[in-house]
Amino acid sequence: MARADYTRPDFYARKAKEKGYAARSVFKLEELDQKEKLIRPGARVLDLGAAPGSWMQYTAGRVGPKGLAVGVDLQELGRPLQPNERFLRADVFELSGEDLLARFGNFTVVLSDLAPSTMGDKSTDHFRSMALAERALELCGRVLKPGGDFLVKVFMGADFEAFVREMRRRFRTAKLKKPKSSRAMSREIYILGREFIRSSAGEGTRAPKERNSDG
Ligand code: SAM
Numbered sequence: 430m431a432r433a434d435y436t437r438p439d440f441y442a443r444k445a446k447e448k449g450y451a452a453r454s455v456f457k458l459e460e461l462d463q464k465e466k467l468i469r470p471g472a473r474v475l476d477l478g479a480a481p482g483s484w485m486q487y488t489a490g491r492v493g494p495k496g497l498a499v500g501v502d503l504q505e506l507g508r509p510l511q512p513n514e515r516f517l518r519a520d521v522f523e524l525s526g527e528d529l530l531a532r533f534g535n536f537t538v539v540l541s542d543l544a545p546s547t548m549g550d551k552s553t554d555h556f557r558s559m560a561l562a563e564r565a566l567e568l569c570g571r572v573l574k575p576g577g578d579f580l581v582k583v584f585m586g587a588d589f590e591a592f593v594r595e596m597r598r599r600f601r602t603a604k605l606k607k608p609k610s611s612r613a614m615s616r617e618i619y620i621l622g623r624e625f626i627r628s629s630a631g632e633g634t635r636a637p638k639e640r641n642s643d644g
Contacts, residue, residue, distance in 0.1 A: 441610045445483065451508070454542060455483035456610035457619070458580075462491065465621060467578055468538060471495040475529070475536040475572060477521055477565050478543030478582075480504040488540070489514045499533055521564050526571025535574045541565035541581040544617075551616065555586025562592060562620075566599065569625060579622040580606075586616070596622045 441453040448455075462468050468491040479485050479500030488498040489511045499515045500506065501524060506516055515533070517524070521543065543565060545557035562583045569579050579600065583589060596603035600622030607618050 450483040450486055451481040451506075452483040453610065455487050457608040458484050458487055458540070458542075460608045460610065461580065461606055461619065461621065462487075467580065467621070468492060472537045473497045473534065474499070474538045474540060475533075475568075476500045477539065477541040477568070478502055478561070479516065480506055482506040482508060484540060484542055485514055485516075497533065499529075499536075521561065521568065524568070526568050529568070529572050535577075536572050537574055537577050539565065539569050539573050539577070539579045541579070544582065544584075551584075552586060555584045555616070556588065558582075558584035559586070559588045559592060566592075566595065569599070573625045575625055577625045579625065581620050581622070582617055583620065584616045585618055589618075593620060596620050600625055 439453070441456050445451075445453045445455055468474060468488055470491070470493045472492045473496060474488050474492060476484050476488060476498060480502035481504075482500065485498050485500045485506070489496075492498060492513060494513055497513055497515070499517070501517045501519055501521060503518070503520055505518055510516060541562065543558075543561035545554060545561065547554045562581050565581055566579070569577075573579060579596075581596075583592060593603060593605070601624035603620055603622045605618055606621055611617055611619075
């Protein structure tokens with residue numbers, strides 16, 4: 430059986446390079462945003478799992494000079510930030526929503542493209558991805574404005590349906606999205622929650638180091 434060759438740049442990887450984006454992932458967000466009108470000028474967007482930074486590049490362009498894009502990742506972005514971008518190098522499990530609120534105020538949109546380093550074992554990858562998605566939802570409970578929107582990636586598996594049900598309790602609508610540029614073989618899927626209606630409890634408190642310039 431023919432196997433996918435992930436070492437050869439595909440159409441979207443080449444297109445990202447041509448347009449100066451840090452990763453092909455940008456086209457997933459672009460497609461969803463164009464269809465759903467998710468990121469508006471002036472919006473305040475928290476981007477969890479932001480490195481290498483293509484979603485932040487796209488978001489900073491969309492929100493414009495009156496908006497804000499705040500990225501969080503375990504890894505550095507490795508590029509200079511625009512005036513409307515901030516970056517925290519942090520583990521989302523150690524990030525405190527209160528600290529985010531104190532530094533940036535609340536957000537109108539939370540994005541989570543968080544993904545574990547995959548082990549090749551579908552079940553392990555799924556449960557680690559669910560833990561990240563649940564943590565992102567928990568942070569929404571602290572920092573997302575009532576009426577705000579949340580886009581989150583998960584790898585499908587046993588706990589997926591329960592998570593979608595939870596999203597439906599917390600948002601007026603929650604829809605499943607599989608962008609064209611998401612590889613067909615991949616078990617990843619996005620859930621778009623619109624109009625946040627409830628908050629959650631319980632989270633860590635360690636303060637991360639903030640960066641608003643390169644380095
Ligand atoms: N949306 C990004 C872009 O457009 O460049 C790509 C995100 S990449 C698919 C997933 C990211 O999640 C990785 O950079 C990884 O370091 C980050 N990540 C995974 N676990 C994390 C954690 N516990 N805390 C913070 N970031 C994490």
